[in-house]
């Protein structure tokens with residue numbers, strides 16, 4: 733498996749995935765789809781700007797060894813206080829349904845954390861997931877992320893608030 737940059741040929745399936753609750757997964761589904769044309773324009777613009785790989789915001793394709801794309805990972809900046817040193821990276825993942833439950837999500841997130849610690853200066857990497865998403869919680873624990881606690885009614889998604897679990901790993905804890 734590898735993480736590779738998004739290419740123009742990926743935009744179609746990435747947009748389709750984001751617009752379908754089954755493909756993106758119930759825990760990533762906001763409740764309604766963003767307009768596909770608008771999302772295509774936005775992704776094309778990001779691809780033209782920086783290949784969708786920046787220090788504080790990016791998206792990469794998860795690809796199997798035989799070249800099959802199976803989903804994507806993305807990251808963004810979050811900040812806990814006014815100092816620039818309070819900035820950290822947060823990430824997300826979505827695998828297509830037929831590729832879940834085979835260890836790929838664990839491996840992809842291990843690769844992503846390694847990529848982000850090696851290519852950025854971030855001190856801390858975090859992510860959060862719904863309390864009723866055991867596959868993601870287990871995958872995060874398997875790569876050494878520390879469960880920090882429950883953020884009550886953190887995400888408004890699909891018509892209601894959902895409790896999330898916050899996970900993190902510090903640069904000093906990452907062993908690759």
Ligand SMILES: CC(C)(COP(=O)(O)OP(=O)(O)OC[C@H]1O[C@@H](n2cnc3c(N)ncnc32)[C@H](O)[C@@H]1OP(=O)(O)O)[C@@H](O)C(=O)NCCC(=O)NCCS
Pocket residue numbers: 756757758759760803824825826827828831832833834835836837838839860861862865866867868870871
């Ligand atoms: C969440 C996701 C990334 C996990 O990746 P995955 O490839 O399916 O998970 P893995 O096969 O690596 O399994 C990780 C662990 O979770 C367990 N697991 C997998 N599916 C599970 C399920 N439905 N319920 C409970 N545990 C589950 C596995 O057994 C494994 O633990 P183990 O090694 O101790 O047995 C993937 O399922 C996915 O993309 N889901 C849809 C989108 C999503 O929910 N993204 C996260 C939103 S924050």
